[in-house]
Amino acid sequence: MNLKRVVVTGIGALTPIGNNVEEYWQGLTNGVSGAAPITKFDASLFKTQFACELKNFDIESHIDKKEARKMDPFTQYAMIATDEAMLDSGLDLEKINLNRAGVIWGSGIGGLKTFQDEVMYFAQGDGTPRFNPFFIPKMIADISTGYISIKYGFKGPNFVTVSACASGTNAIIDAFNYIRLGKMDVTICGGSEAAVTQAGIGGFNAMKALSQRNDSPETASRPFDKDREGFVLGEGAGALILEEYEHAKARGAKIYAEVVGGGMSADAHHITAPHPEGEGATNVMKSALEDANMKPEDIDYINVHGTSTPLGDISEVKAIQKVFGDHAYKLNISSTKSMTGHLLGAAGAIEAIAGILAIKHQEVPPTINHFTDDEEFDNKLNFTFNKPQKRAVNAILSNTFGFGGHNCSIILKKI
Structure with missing residues (x-):
């Protein structure tokens, strides 16, 4: 079978060491640690009291406050990273076939904060079932691709992969396969997660998976070091625009790299x-x-x-x-x-x-x-x-x- 070539024409990143691609790369090459004491909630009673949270991040500078309230943070992060990647790609939505443009995203957990907050609110009440009408749409992992497709009008294949910590790569591989099989021209793909919550930290603590180096968070993630003792939980998103090579070449797109195997x-x-x-x-x-x-x-x-x-x-x-x-x-x-x-x-x-x-x-x-x-x-x-x-x-x-x-x-x- 004659498989199509697939290239990357846009990237976007929202990470604990940089809120866009340029900042992220600077953080990586400068060896910056994103780990610090948790600010999202009082973690003083938890075995692990630190995480890699986003820094200097204001959702309202990216998404209207009213709209943001309808989204779990993992979807907010997906939208922001995708915005950067789409802008970077230079795609003109009026010049592509939107029926052959899709969204394939990855999230291991989805709307954990939404689920936690709604259940805690119900449990603290008198038993009367009062739930936010956006509870289910905010929580489900596939809502991220729904929002992205609505914003950009992408009408091709649209779904979320869930394979725990492999989800983001899984989504990129699926996008790669759809394009090289000739079923799509363009795909927004990537992954997002927002698990720095009481339930996230508490759950991973119960598994003894997290580092408990509370006296030195910035040195807690130490892969391959003799004294490593667990991972540090992070949050954020990454987005890639994958495109069929001839499609990208025909519009004079900037090409970062070719995806060649998964x-x-x-x-x-x-x-x-x-x-x-x-x-x-x-x-x-x-x-x-x-x-x-x-x-x-x-x-x-x-x-x-x-x-x-x-x-x-x-x-x-x-x-x-x-x-x-x-x-x-x-x-x-x-x-x-x-x-x-x-x-x-x-x-x-x-x-x-x-x-x-x-x-x-x-x-x-x-x-x-x-x-x-x-x-x-x-x-x-x-x-x-x-x-x-x-x-x-x-x-x-x-x-x-x-x-x-x-x-x-x-x-x-x-x-």
């Missing part, structure tokens, strides 16, 4: 723990390389899942060494979660953007907060510790793995 796999092992030998991670990276018709030595940089958990980091590195062999020592590896925290369903989107920017600037962002080598890792590998590194970056691979054993990897290359 892989998906399941650990089939445990609901939260990764496979100890990285079997699912191995399979998904091999699948992505095969899909891209590329060899391991064609990859220059891997933006790893790298959450800063004791087991997850080890299994991912084992998988990289299995897949890449001797070339693993020539790669740059980094975890940008050391700076942004873990954005759950939005992680794959902002991390794909980090890879795209690495291609654009020929520079690899660092893994910050490395203090002590862990003998569990082969420290001859280049984890890009603490400082960015200039190098030729022609192709990147981005990994995201989620609870339930969901694994997604995507490959982008310079065009």
Whole structure:
């Protein structure tokens, strides 16, 4: 089958270290930590009292107050990142076929704050069922794509992927597949999450998944460090405009990179723990390389899942060494979660953007907060510790793995 080529023509980012793409890249290359004490609620009784929240963020500067009240924050974030990506793409809505333009988004949880607030309000009352009429539309994960399609008039395929922390990458891969199969010309894709709430922090605390380094939040996310002890919860969104190559070329679009392959796999092992030998991670990276018709030595940089958990980091590195062999020592590896925290369903989107920017600037962002080598890792590998590194970056691979054993990897290359 003659598959179409797919390129990235617009990007948008709303992250804990920058509220747009330019700020995000500056935060990444300057090694800025987005972690700080939680401001959204009183976290003094929680085991973890910090997170990677958005900074200097005012929703009313982006969305009308009345409209914003109808949206959960995860949808607000999706709209803002998409606005930036659409503006960046230069798409003229009057000159494209809106029936062949779609929206595919990712969110691991959806409207968690809305659900929490409505249930708490009901529980504190006298039992009379009083609920906001926007409760259900605000909460459901797919409402983000509904709002985006309404704003831009995109009438093609429209849905949300839910595969936990792999959701954002899952959405990009689905968008990639729809375009290369000739079913769409343009797709808005990405992911958003807004889980820094009492329920989010409390739930992950109960699982013992979060770092509890309350005395030093900015150093709490430390992937591959011997003293790592959990991830840091983040929030925000990333949006990409994917476009069929000839469609983009015909309108003279700016092209950031080409999407060339995607892989998906399941650990089939445990609901939260990764496979100890990285079997699912191995399979998904091999699948992505095969899909891209590329060899391991064609990859220059891997933006790893790298959450800063004791087991997850080890299994991912084992998988990289299995897949890449001797070339693993020539790669740059980094975890940008050391700076942004873990954005759950939005992680794959902002991390794909980090890879795209690495291609654009020929520079690899660092893994910050490395203090002590862990003998569990082969420290001859280049984890890009603490400082960015200039190098030729022609192709990147981005990994995201989620609870339930969901694994997604995507490959982008310079065009």
